[in-house]
Amino acid sequence: MLSRFLSRFPTLVWAPVRFLPLVCALAYLFLLCRPLNPGTADWVLGLTSATATIAGGRFPLAVTVAQSVLLVVGTRVASATAAEALLFVFAAIAVGELTMRRAGRQCWVGGIVYVAAQLAVYTQNFDPLLTPPTIAVATLPPIMIGYYIRSVLNVAMEAERRRQAAVREARAGERTAIARELHDLVAHYMASVAMRVGAARVALGDREPEVAQALTDVHGTARTALNDLRRLVSTLRDPATVNDEAGAALAEPDGLAGALVAAVERARGTGLILDAEIDPAVAALDAMRRLAVLRVVQEGLTNVIKHAGTRARASLRVHARDDEVRVEVRDDGGGTGGHELRPGTGFGLVGIRERVELLGGHMRAGALASGWELTVAVPTGVPEAVR
DSSP: OHHHHHHHSGGGGGHHHHTHHHHHHHHIIIIITGGGOOOHHHHHHHHHHHHHGGGGGTOHHHHHHHHHHHHHIIIIISOOTTTHHHHHHHHHHHHHHHHHHOOTHHHHHHHHHHHHHHHHHTSTTOOTTTHHHHHHHHHHHHHHHHHHHHHHHHHHHHHHHHHHHHHHHHHHHHHHHHHHHIIIIIHHHHHHHHHHHHHHHHHHTTSOHHHHHHHHHHHHHHHHHHHHHHHHHHHHHOOTTOSHHHHHHHHOHHHHHHHHHHHHHHHHHTTOEEEEEEOGGGGGSOHHHHHHHHHHHHHHHHHIIIIIOTTSEEEEEEEEOSSEEEEEEEEOGGGOOOGGGOTTSOSHHHHHHHHHHHTTOEEEEEEETTEEEEEEEEESSSOGGGO
16 A cells, blocks of 8 residues: 555655654754753754755755754854754755755855855854865865756656657557558458448349348448548547547537637637637537547647737638538738748648548648638548448
8 A cells, every 4th residue: 555655656755865864963962962962052953954954855945045044043143062063964965955956046046145154154263274165165065966966867857758759759650550551451441341332232222122231231330330440540640639628529519619619719819810600510520520620620720820920810610511521711821921931830730631631531721812721621421432
C-alpha cells in the first residue's frame, strides 16, 4: 500500500530528507553543544533555522532571506553562540538550494542578501586580509554546488524530453504506416467485396429470394466493416480524438452542434468578426464524419486567426446535402497581404486533407481576390465504388 501511494505522489519519497536538518539541529544542541550550555536563544534560533529549511524546496528565495536574517540576529543581537554554527550551515544550504532551483535575478538577490548578512556579522572584527576570503569560502562553494546540480538536472530533463519526443515520433510513424496499409490494402479489398456482392445481388434479382437476402446481409456487413475500418484508420492517424469536444461529437449526434458553436465562440472571443451558418442536418452524419467536420472547422478558424489576424472578417458555412456535407471557411485577409505564405506553413491542412480523403471527400485551399478560402466536401455515405 505504501509503494502504491508513493507511486502516485513520487515527490513524497524525498519528504523525509526535508526534515533531516531539524533532526541534526536537535542532535547538535542536545549532544555536541552540551559543554557550551545552549540557552533559550540558541534553541529558538537553531530550531527556527532548521525548520525554515523545510520550505526551501518551494520558496528558496524567501528561505535564503530568512536564514540570512536569522544569522545576523543570532550573532549580532541574541548572541546565540552555541547555535552560531547551525545558522551558518543552514544559511549556506539555503543559498545552494536557491541556486539549484532558481536562476537569474532571484539568485543574485539571494546571494547579495547572504553576503550582506556575513558582512554584518564580521563588521566589528573586519580584517581586510581574512574576512573577504572567509566570506568567499562560505559563499562560493554552495553556489557552485547548486549551479552544478541544476545543470545536471537540466541536462537529464532535456534528455528525457528528447527521449519522449522520439518515442512519440516512432509511435506516430508506426500508426501512420499501419493506417496506410489498412487504407491501401484491407479497405481496398473490403470495398471490392462490397461492390461485387452488391453486383451479384442486383444480377440475381428476385429469382432466389433466400440467396438475395443472404447477399443483402453480406453486403450490409461488408459496408459496416468498411466504415469501421475507416474509423480505425482515422483513429490511428489522429489518436487524440478522445477529448471533450471530439468525444462529444463522436458519442452523441447533438454533441457536434455544441462543439461547433464552442469553436465559433472561441474564434469570436479573439476579436475575429465571424459570420457563421451551421446546418442542423449535420447532426445526422455518422461519428467519423461528425468528427471530420469538427476538425475542419477548428483548423480553418485557427488558420484565419493565425494568418489573417483577429481583426479580419470571416465567414463559416456548414451545409449538409443529400449526398455530401460541405464546409467553407473564408476571410478577407485582414489587410495583412500574407495569403501567399499560407500553403505549406504547417501540418494542419495536410492532416485535414488526409482525413477528408480517407472519407472519400476532397479539399481545396487557396487565395481569393482578397483573402483566403478553405472548402471541404465529404460524402454523407459510403463511396459510390462500395455501393
